[in-house]
Amino acid sequence: MANIKYEIKETVGTISENNKGWSKELNLISWNNREAKYDLRDWSSEHEKMGKGVTLTKDELIKLKEILNSMDI
Amino acid sequence: MANIKYEIKETVGTISENNKGWSKELNLISWNNREAKYDLRDWSSEHEKMGKGVTLTKDELIKLKEILNSMDI
Numbered sequence: 001m002a003n004i005k006y007e008i009k010e011t012v013g014t015i016s017e018n019n020k021g022w023s024k025e026l027n028l029i030s031w032n033n034r035e036a037k038y039d040l041r042d043w044s045s046e047h048e049k050m051g052k053g054v055t056l057t058k059d060e061l062i063k064l065k066e067i068l069n070s071m072d073i
Numbered sequence: 074m075a076n077i078k079y080e081i082k083e084t085v086g087t088i089s090e091n092n093k094g095w096s097k098e099l100n101l102i103s104w105n106n107r108e109a110k111y112d113l114r115d116w117s118s119e120h121e122k123m124g125k126g127v128t129l130t131k132d133e134l135i136k137l138k139e140i141l142n143s144m145d146i
Contacts, residue, residue: 015136064086069138
């Protein structure tokens with residue numbers, strides 16, 4: 001991760017938090033000064049360390065919303 | 074990835090597909106014969122290779138749905 005620059009442009013929401021202080025968050029993040037993308041990922045407290053995650057475009061987020069709304073959850 | 078066993082129990086939905094044949098999918102997956110979890114991840118065609126992703130419990134998926142529905146997208 002050493003040479004990846006990122007900036008959290010917007011914290012959209014926190015999905016969960018575990019007992020070690022890590023939280024799963026949806027953020028809007030700019031990676032290496034590129035256009036910001038939505039990003040679903042685990043973070044340690046204060047965003048010091050990041051876990052694995054996925055980045056999503058706005059179109060993908062809309063599609064994900066449709067899928068979730070069609071599920072029986 | 075060599076020693077991780079997984080079984081895709083249910084393909085919930087496909088979020089996008091790129092021009093290399095990889096698709097971003099929401100699936101219900103059992104990892105190492107454990108209880109199945111929801112999983113958001115990129116996959117090559119025929120699920121031969123997997124990219125990075127996040128696993129989500131049902132509660133996390135419900136919370137994610139709430140967040141997405143509260144967004145102006």
